[in-house]
Amino acid sequence: MGLLCAFSPPDGRNPDVSRQGRFVITKTLYPPEILARVRAVDEATRLTAVLLEQSDIKAIRTYREFLRKASGLPTAEAQLEAVNDYVNEHVMFVDDATLYLGADVWAPPITTLMMGGDCEDLALLKSWGLERLGFSRQNLFLMVGVTANTNPPVGHAVLAVRLQGGDFVLLDNTEQRVLTVNESKRFEPIYAVNTFGYWDVDDPSRSRDEVWRQALQVARGQDDR
Template sequence: MIMRIDLLAGLCGIFCTLSTASIADTIMHLGREWPAPKGFEGVCSSYPPICQKSPHPHQITDAEWKKIKKVNQSINQKTPEVSDKSQYHVLEKWALPSHLGGDCEDIAMLKKVELQKMGISPDHLLLATVLDLHHEGHAVLIVRTSKGDYVLDNLTNRVLPWNKTHYAFIEAQDPNDPARWNIVLQDR
């Protein structure tokens, strides 16, 4: 995923600090509204489940948690990584994976759609952008639970708490209005 790295690096310098995480840090804190990532425009109309809210959100059960982990691993194994440049001849396009596969945000979107089909409330599923371990733009799916926010990532089958990924979180969908995005505030 190509992102506004210069802008994101500047934001990271403002919002990303390293310290020991506490139990309170298991939930991502979102700040002010921020422009959606490049390539996201039109996603809500093309893929309505990506921006859907549930009228009756519920807590994630142990059985649903097992489904979440299984979906993460299954999609990671079945969906080849294909860049937008080679597939669509553009630098950035958010879309569900095609028969060829998809890149990180496409895979994160597919996980969100599949988990909603399995009954997971969309209120618990937020797309987020990060700088990965190589300081590259990357997208993941956040699963909000009563025990914290967890990351579903196409780079690993492990489902980790957001603050244990070593990623610099940049922005995430607003849980109150998933068509909007907010800056992720980090104090860890």
């Protein structure tokens, strides 16, 4: 399964194109830079798996202990809310300009727990936590886009999760609760990605003026300024 499983096909002819509310979802090839980032963070997470499971560093140990308690929550929805709340409240937001002198880096969970991270890093940390709680990796996606409540829009990312019943929700470090795609008013998704694929997320009614064009370029990592 992948992201497309969360959407209803607009017709029976093209299984790579689906819809979620006002968004058209198209499965396509990974852009090379995005594929490199996905592979790098996945490899770093794999190589540090033992440390994540056994380290006595306080930030890592405390997150593990929290996840152990969260495993006893009665529903998947309660676990999503708990993980979103914990990371938003206890893991420091630090932008890439501070941590990496401006380079756009997707950090593995161990780095984010120890040093903090930006919106992509917090989303990836939530994803790792949900995997430990039994959520399938195939239903966890880094969704990248731009802010919808700022002028000009700026790059932003959230964790997108497909639930067992087909509902699709967002865990956002700027939101206090877990939202559906249609409930989110601060975020405009541009693409979704995990180790199973890459999907363009487009709203045909979205503005095509210069501000939005530049914002979409930034979200896709195509800004060459």
